[in-house]
Amino acid sequence: GAGVSQSPSNKVTEKGKDVELRCDPISGHTALYWYRQSLGQGLEFLIYFQGNSAPDKSGLPSDRFSAERTGGSVSTLTIQRTQQEDSAVYLCASSLVALGYGEQFFGPGTRLTVL
Amino acid sequence: EDKVVQSPLSLVVHEGDTVTLNCSYEVTNFRSLLWYKQEKKAPTFLFMLTSSGIEKKSGRLSSILDKKELFSILNITATQTGDSAVYLCAVTGNEKLTFGTGTRLTIIP
Numbered sequence: 718g719a720g721v722s723q724s725p726s727n728k729v730t731e732k733g734k735d736v737e738l739r740c741d742p743i744s745g746h747t748a749l750y751w752y753r754q755s756l757g758q759g760l761e762f763l764i765y766f767q768g769n770s771a772p773d774k775s776g777l778p779s780d781r782f783s784a785e786r787t788g789g790s791v792s793t794l795t796i797q798r799t800q801q802e803d804s805a806v807y808l809c810a811s812s813l814v815a816l817g818y819g820e821q822f823f824g825p826g827t828r829l830t831v832l
Numbered sequence: 833e834d835k836v837v838q839s840p841l842s843l844v845v846h847e848g849d850t851v852t853l854n855c856s857y858e859v860t861n862f863r864s865l866l867w868y869k870q871e872k873k874a875p876t877f878l879f880m881l882t883s884s885g886i887e888k889k890s891g892r893l894s895s896i897l898d899k900k901e902l903f904s905i906l907n908i909t910a911t912q913t914g915d916s917a918v919y920l921c922a923v924t925g926n927e928k929l930t931f932g933t934g935t936r937l938t939i940i941p
Contacts, residue, residue: 750929759933760875760920773927806873821866823874 719743721824723809729830730799738794738827742811749792750821751784752808760808766792767815778803799831834859838921838932846940849911853935855921856903865897865904868920870934875920878906913939 722741730736742749751763763776766786777784781799786792796803806828810821835858845851857865864882868875879888881897881904888895892911897904908915918934 752931760922760931762929762931765927765929776928808874820877820880822877826873 721809721811721822723807723824723827725827726825727828727830729832731832732801733798735795735797736799736829738796738807738809738829740792740794740809740811740824742790742792742809743813743822744790746811746813746822747789748812748815748819748821749786750810750812751792751794752810753778753805754808754826755805763794796829799829801831804829804831834923834925834928834930836921836923836930836932838919838935840935841933842936842938844938844940845911847911847913849939850907850909851911851937853906853908853919853921853937854903855905855932857921857923857930858902859923859925859930861925862899863924866922866924867895867904867906868922869917870920871917878919908937911937911939913941915939 724739748767750765753761764771764784768789769786781797784794806826808826810823812819812821837856839854864880866880867878879895884897884899892909895906916939918936920931920934922929922931
């Protein structure tokens with residue numbers, strides 16, 4: 718596609734439910750990144766994939782969060798047993814080359830609201 | 833723990849003024865420093881800096897990195913109302929990317 722796409726654009730869920738957020742990177746981009754931005758806060762780095770591998774998962778906020786990437790393309794971020802503090806905008810980005818070596822292109826984000 | 837500190841937190845200037853935004857950092861195994869502009873949801877890339885002392889320039893925006901003193905500045909000359917945004921600085925090191933909280937720039941017509 719022309720840019721990074723994310724779905725859904727908005728998600729409202731009840732506390733305790735699981736949610737799955739999807740990111741489609743720019744075709745051919747090997748690196749994919751997930752970030753979280755809470756209201757009025759800066760960007761929080763969650764995880765990045767080089768191909769299908771995530772070199773460091775320590776940025777994930779808790780073990781309720783998991784992410785995977787298959788086929789070097791689409792990635793999903795799953796949050797289990799959602800809590801109200803998980804409410805935020807979840808941003809995905811991709812880059813042609815590895816972390817820190819190239820421009821990242823951001824998707825429009827998924828706004829998650831946990832009631 | 834990697835840390836990025838941006839200053840000022842917010843800045844209000846008149847159209848036509850020149851502004852300088854600051855970013856200082858502490859990071860293990862520094863790889864690069866990036867500047868982004870965030871107006872609505874998604875940040876847009878401005879610059880990537882890897883070497884000290886080499887100015888990157890794009891129109892009215894320019895940026896430079898000092899790896900000895902561990903900081904970078906972003907300059908915007910002849911500001912316009914369209915420059916109003918949050919400017920984010922991020923540093924990559926190891927397999928992480930750390931963002932500062934940003935500088936909110938408001939340009940008054």
